[in-house]
Amino acid sequence: FSFHIPGDIPDLQSLHLQVMDHSVCTLTSAIVAFIPHEALLDLTATFPGITGVLWRDTLVDGAVFRQWMTGMGRRSACQAIAHLFCELYVKLEQIGLARDHAYRLPLTQSELGDALGLSNVHVNRVLRDLRDKEWITLAGGRLQINKWQELADLCEFDP
Template identity: 75%
Template sequence: MREKDRPSQCCLLLEGWACRYRMLGDGKRQIFSFHIPGDIPDLQSLHLKVMDHSVCTMTAATVAFIPHEPLRKLTAAFPGVGAILWRETLVDGAIFREWMTGMGRRSATGSIAHLFCEMYVKLEAMGLARDHAYKLPPTQQDIGDALGLSNVHVNRVLRELRDNGLITLQNHKLQINDWAELSKLGGFDPTYLHLEKRDG
């Protein structure tokens, strides 16, 4: 799905990773989010007809398409369902704010550490990771495009994190060896993910 499209359906990611991004005039790319199974990356298209960015998969993936029309009827007939979906888009926005914080006010190291923590918590909540380890499909270039860094600099930060023993990263398999230290480095506080139902 591309910028300027006017989709008539949403896609639910069942397997694999996807991301949202925009290409800039000078060939640069900004990635806005990484998505994992259970996410509906383009849920916003339900109420914003023109796409202001693009979506693509980052791995082999399985997706389910849900046409807008029945979805709109469903949310109208069952406000509770609508509220849950609305809430999803709000959490989406909260994650954007967190990434903004990283790009604006955190160091490259903190930013990357934060991303690794965030993805783990999201995956763990979906039952897709445990023991502080998971598969991380994005390339170093992808990570740079997400956090506003060059691929070279991402590479150097990763080596530093490895040298310090905080993480092990090989073949896109990430193992967080020192969660306490890594989350401290990134100033990671999962409140913004709003995962606990009781807390809203």
């Protein structure tokens, strides 16, 4: 499970793998562009510097994936949710869709649970605890991280 944000190019590895072992879908309405493999291969042949940029993007995706795998086995539910909130904030801030530790989060508790391997009840408890500590405010599809450092420290977040 992963969350892509505007500007991401999911599945660059499909340039070299004929069959993917997963699918991609949207949780909200989205504008999606499809770039034919031939066009990307021609682009990288013509402009070799772009190959490095695309390779770096794939490496970053791999690092995020490894964090998710580590999180599934080692983080508590609270740490997993905190890590996701921090990760999304940093990614969205980079493209101007978050600031002052706040961003749009159009996910249901069920979707959070599915992404993190947690039950709805567990997600509900963790969110309630984070709200009670006043570390976050989550309402109307918008997340405000009120205590960034505490949340980041909790999950040992490394941007």
